[in-house]
Amino acid sequence: MITKEMQIEIFKSLPTSVTVGADMLTITKEYSKRLAVPPAPEKYPLILIDYFADTKDVRNSPINKILSQKLTPAIEGAADAGCATTYTIDADRTEEDDYWNGATIRYTSGANAGQRRLVTDFIASEHKIVHEAFDSAPAEGDTYVFEQDWVWGMGKRKRITLSLQCHAIDVTSPSYHHRNDIVNQMLMDLEIWAMRDLPAVLRKFGACVVGENPISELGLVMGESIASQGLDIILQYPVMYSVHAGTIEEVEHTTKLIDEEGNEY
Numbered sequence: 001m002i003t004k005e006m007q008i009e010i011f012k013s014l015p016t017s018v019t020v021g022a023d024m025l026t027i028t029k030e031y032s033k034r035l036a037v038p039p040a041p042e043k044y045p046l047i048l049i050d051y052f053a054d055t056k057d058v059r060n061s062p063i064n065k066i067l068s069q070k071l072t073p074a075i076e077g078a079a080d081a082g083c084a085t086t087y088t089i090d091a092d093r094t095e096e097d098d099y100w101n102g103a104t105i106r107y108t109s110g111a112n113a114g115q116r117r118l119v120t121d122f123i124a125s126e127h128k129i130v131h132e133a134f135d136s137a138p139a140e141g142d143t144y145v146f147e148q149d150w151v152w153g154m155g156k157r158k159r160i161t162l163s164l165q166c167h168a169i170d171v172t173s174p175s176y177h178h179r180n181d182i183v184n185q186m187l188m189d190l191e192i193w194a195m196r197d198l199p200a201v202l203r204k205f206g207a208c209v210v211g212e213n214p215i216s217e218l219g220l221v222m223g224e225s226i227a228s229q230g231l232d233i234i235l236q237y238p239v240m241y242s243v244h245a246g247t248i249e250e251v252e253h254t255t256k257l258i259d260e261e262g263n264e265y
Contacts, residue, residue, distance in 0.1 A: 006207065006237070010162065015189050015193055032050040033050065044168050055159055055160075057236055067157070068152070069150055072149055076144070078141055079139065079142045083137050083139070093129065094127075101121060105118075105129060106145050109142050112138060115135065119131045151242050152244075153238075155238055159234055162234075163231075163232050164190055168226070191212075202237075207235055211233075215230035
């Protein structure tokens with residue numbers, strides 16, 4: 001399933017009004033699973049949002065799991081009090097858990113100057129860099145650097161369908177508009193939104209649109225007095241984790257590969 005943050009950004013970017021003739025009508029946006037049935041008249045025009053068919057995109061998920069790569073700059077820091085030979089404390093390290101796993105830490109001053117060690121864990125809540133043992137416990141103020149290395153984005157790509165259902169009833173104020181005219185305009189606006197606005201939202205999360213399917217057979221869902229049309233948008237998004245490694249060979253030899261039958265090789 002896509003992250004809550006992505007769902008919120010998609011929800012916020014959806015149209016909030018529809019213009020029919022000279023009138024602008026306010027749209028209600030709701031997740032379909034949270035909506036009381038039947039909706040009250042003041043809820044219309046209405047967009048119902050749902051996600052379904054969350055599956056792995058096998059064709060676009062590389063078998064070696066490598067989705068991206070980038071060369072990191074050298075990052076400097078200084079040890080705080082309370083270090084040991086097997087870990088360094090640095091309150092300025094505010095990255096998430098495991099961020100520095102696999103990186104190489106090298107001390108540039110103090111008793112361990114010039115020594116390099118592999119980072120095996122990073123505990124964000126304790127600002128603790130766990131590494132292979134140095135000859136001496138780092139002292140407060142000893143400087144270090146995370147050496148420049150490659151960060152490989154490992155994971156898979158998935159597809160999920162974003163389902164948008166447009167519903168409208170006849171409007172009599174400020175002027176009369178038939179429900180079919182309203183829902184047709186809503187669907188047209190959503191198709192423009194999907195081309196113009198949605199891609200920018202998805203790019204923040206490494207996702208994209210890979211297909212869409214207008215749906216017109218929704219009349220029986222809400223009732224005869226309600227016009228309904230829908231648009232299914234197929235999204236592709238990554239599920240990733242990071243690996244620090246000097247070369248592609250290190251990644252391939254330290255990452256288990258799994259074939260389509262679930263067998264490791």
